[in-house]
Amino acid sequence: MPEQLFQFLVTGITIGSLYALVGLGFALIYNASDVVNFAQGEFVMLGAMTAIALLNAGLPLLVAAVIATLLTVGVGLLLERFAIEPAAGASVVTTIIITIGAAIFLRGVALLLWGKDFHSLKPFSGDAPIQIGGATVLPQSLWVLGVTVVLVALVRAFFNRTLLGKALLACAFNRTAAQAVGINVKVMLRLAYGLSAGLGALAGILIAPITFSSYEAGVMLGLKGFSAAIVGGIGNPMGAVAGGVLLGVLEALGAGLVSSGYKDAIAFLFVLMVLFFEPTGLFGHKASERV
Amino acid sequence: MPSEISSAPAPPAAGGDRLLEVIGLSSQYGPVRAIHQIDLGVSAGELVAIVGGNGAGKTTLLHTLSGLQPASAGRISFDGQDITRWPPHRIVAAGICQVLEGRQVFAPLTVEDNLRLGGYRQRRDSAWLGQQQERVYTLFPILAERRRQLAGTLSGGQQQMLAIGRALLGRPRLLLLDEPSMGLAPLLVEEIFRVIVELNGRGVTILLVEQNARAALAIAGRGYILETGRIAKTAPAAELLADDDVRRAYLGY
Numbered sequence: 193m194p195e196q197l198f199q200f201l202v203t204g205i206t207i208g209s210l211y212a213l214v215g216l217g218f219a220l221i222y223n224a225s226d227v228v229n230f231a232q233g234e235f236v237m238l239g240a241m242t243a244i245a246l247l248n249a250g251l252p253l254l255v256a257a258v259i260a261t262l263l264t265v266g267v268g269l270l271l272e273r274f275a276i277e278p279a280a281g282a283s284v285v286t287t288i289i290i291t292i293g294a295a296i297f298l299r300g301v302a303l304l305l306w307g308k309d310f311h312s313l314k315p316f317s318g319d320a321p322i323q324i325g326g327a328t329v330l331p332q333s334l335w336v337l338g339v340t341v342v343l344v345a346l347v348r349a350f351f352n353r354t355l356l357g358k359a360l361l362a363c364a365f366n367r368t369a370a371q372a373v374g375i376n377v378k379v380m381l382r383l384a385y386g387l388s389a390g391l392g393a394l395a396g397i398l399i400a401p402i403t404f405s406s407y408e409a410g411v412m413l414g415l416k417g418f419s420a421a422i423v424g425g426i427g428n429p430m431g432a433v434a435g436g437v438l439l440g441v442l443e444a445l446g447a448g449l450v451s452s453g454y455k456d457a458i459a460f461l462f463v464l465m466v467l468f469f470e471p472t473g474l475f476g477h478k479a480s481e482r483v
Numbered sequence: 484m485p486s487e488i489s490s491a492p493a494p495p496a497a498g499g500d501r502l503l504e505v506i507g508l509s510s511q512y513g514p515v516r517a518i519h520q521i522d523l524g525v526s527a528g529e530l531v532a533i534v535g536g537n538g539a540g541k542t543t544l545l546h547t548l549s550g551l552q553p554a555s556a557g558r559i560s561f562d563g564q565d566i567t568r569w570p571p572h573r574i575v576a577a578g579i580c581q582v583l584e585g586r587q588v589f590a591p592l593t594v595e596d597n598l599r600l601g602g603y604r605q606r607r608d609s610a611w612l613g614q615q616q617e618r619v620y621t622l623f624p625i626l627a628e629r630r631r632q633l634a635g636t637l638s639g640g641q642q643q644m645l646a647i648g649r650a651l652l653g654r655p656r657l658l659l660l661d662e663p664s665m666g667l668a669p670l671l672v673e674e675i676f677r678v679i680v681e682l683n684g685r686g687v688t689i690l691l692v693e694q695n696a697r698a699a700l701a702i703a704g705r706g707y708i709l710e711t712g713r714i715a716k717t718a719p720a721a722e723l724l725a726d727d728d729v730r731r732a733y734l735g736y
Contacts, residue, residue, distance in 0.1 A: 355599060355606055362589050362600050369587040371551055374575030374604035374653060 195326030200448040201441060202324075206333040206402070208440020209340035210236075213395035214417025215424065215432030216347055217388035222427050223364035224384035226284050230291045231271060232392055233414020234298040239264045239393025240400040240409065241302055244311045253316065261393040267298070268389025272382050280378075295414070302407035313400035332401045339398055343391060344433050351429060360384060364427060412456070419463040425473025434475060439463075502527045502688055503548070503579075503657055508557035510547045517543035518712045521557070525657065525690055530683040532720060534696035534733055535709035541692040542584050544709065545659050548690075549581040550574045561657070576604040578656030582649075582663060586642040590635025594626055594645055597634050601649030612652065619648040622678060640671035647678065651687075658682070660691045664698060676702055696733035700724045708733070 214232055221229040239260050246256035275294050279287055316335050321328045351357040362370040363380045371377055395413075396405070403409070417432075420439050424431025439459050446458035466474060501524040508521040518540040525531050535541050546552035548559060550571035559567045566574055580601075589597050598619060602612045620627035623644040629637065634645055643663055650658060660679065664672040672695065680702050683689050693699035700706050700720040708716040708729060716729065723729050 358596050359603055365589045365591055366587050371571040372581045372583055373601050374572045376572040
């Protein structure tokens with residue numbers, strides 16, 4: 193039984209890492225604009241599908257992954273430039289609805305390009321399982337974990353150590369004041385969309401060898417990533433990471449101990465419970481401001 | 484460098500070459516006219532006050548100058564350049580730095596990070612930023628003590644000091660101050676105004692917007708009275724303080 197629990201834990205942390213990356217993307221855009229970008233899941237799908245297509249076209253894996261990520265970043269920037277920026281000044285809700293529209297559009301484009309079939313990427317370093325403490329770990333899981341740790345550390349350093357990162361946060365805290373100190377809010381918004389798209393694409397490429405990918409693959413991943421972000425306290429990047437891992441582990445435990453049919457239900461039930469008892473998320477900023 | 488708060492005393496406030504020249508400036512929120520046909524000038528080294536009641540358009544005027552609010556008509560020129568349609572970040576880079584009404588510090592960031600963000604446009608000149616930051620800490624020692632504290636946990640007066648310090652790190656050639664006395668205890672108001680005088684003495688050109696007309700006119704060289712979006716009167720501050728209409732309307736005696 194302990195081995196089995198350990199196995200669930202490993203599975204949970206792997207899938208949770210993905211939720212964390214997607215959640216991080218949500219947090220970035222939310223920080224820059226108070227907007228929840230519901231096309232975040234589509235970035236994941238685009239990263240995976242483009243990488244698969246490029247690989248099938250004969251490119252080596254690493255090159256395909258890099259190009260797929262850059263292309264998805266490009267899509268993120270285009271989305272910002274042609275769907276979000278023209279609506280500058282519109283309410284947050286309007287902008288969120290625009291992102292939902294963009295998500296549907298991107299899904300449609302993917303459907304036209306790649307059809308309804310499921311596609312798979314070959315694992316980065318084979319699929320011979322590794323035994324760790326009684327649990328069977330796929331090499332791809334280690335890739336997921338390793339890359340996630342590196343990306344999270346980079347994003348954390350970006351916000352904690354760089355002026356650019358703080359400028360991005362400043363836009364979230366007080367947009368008028370950010371403009372008044374000379375931060376170009378438009379540039380920050382583009383940066384947020386570009387980074388989110390890149391994180392999403394990488395998540396998609398990492399997970400593609402484990403779960404199959406299709407034009408619709410972004411929908412559920414997007415929802416889970418969004419859940420991770422709100423469980424962690426939306427706008428708190430590291431909270432989104434913790435929320436993602438927590439969600440993944442709970443899901444894996446639920447699937448293993450109860451029934452895999454309830455996997456998604458357990459995750460969303462957890463989100464509801466968190467929102468019920470701790471509406472600002474588990475790691476959300478408690479409002480502490482003197483006026 | 485006129486922006487350095489430790490620099491030489493201000494050059495004489497003369498007419499002629501205006502640092503800031505505003506001609507016929509109007510701005511509106513939808514159909515509602517907030518300011519109308521404003522003419523205004525500030526010369527290098529001056530401390531100019533704009534006083535007026537609530538809703539007279541004082542904040543709108545400052546926001547239009549700093550690009551936060553679009554102008555619907557008229558022209559703003561700064562140092563000979565037409566900046567009327569410039570975006571805010573370009574205007575800050577040119578040297579117009581604004582201390583917003585109600586402080587508006589970045590509450591979840593530390594005092595030091597707030598100051599560093601104030602220097603966002605000067606970020607490539609780290610030597611100057613380091614010196615200027617030390618000068619701000621000398622000017623407001625309490626900020627140096629609390630440099631690692633979150634800005635949101637500071638008192639109102641300290642937040643006002645931080646807001647001024649943040650603007651000073653933008654290397655202002657013209658400092659716009661919006662209601663720095665708002666919501667502060669009289670002793671703190673005195674302290675803030677003392678600092679404003681000191682900054683001006685060190686060569687920072689200041690445009691001060693205030694509801695507290697008496698305090699503002701007491702330290703300013705010249706003043707403008709703003710009434711329902713128009714300039715009702717302009718004169719040396721001492722004359723405005725002695726003016727019967729102004730006294731009745733804004734000084735309350």
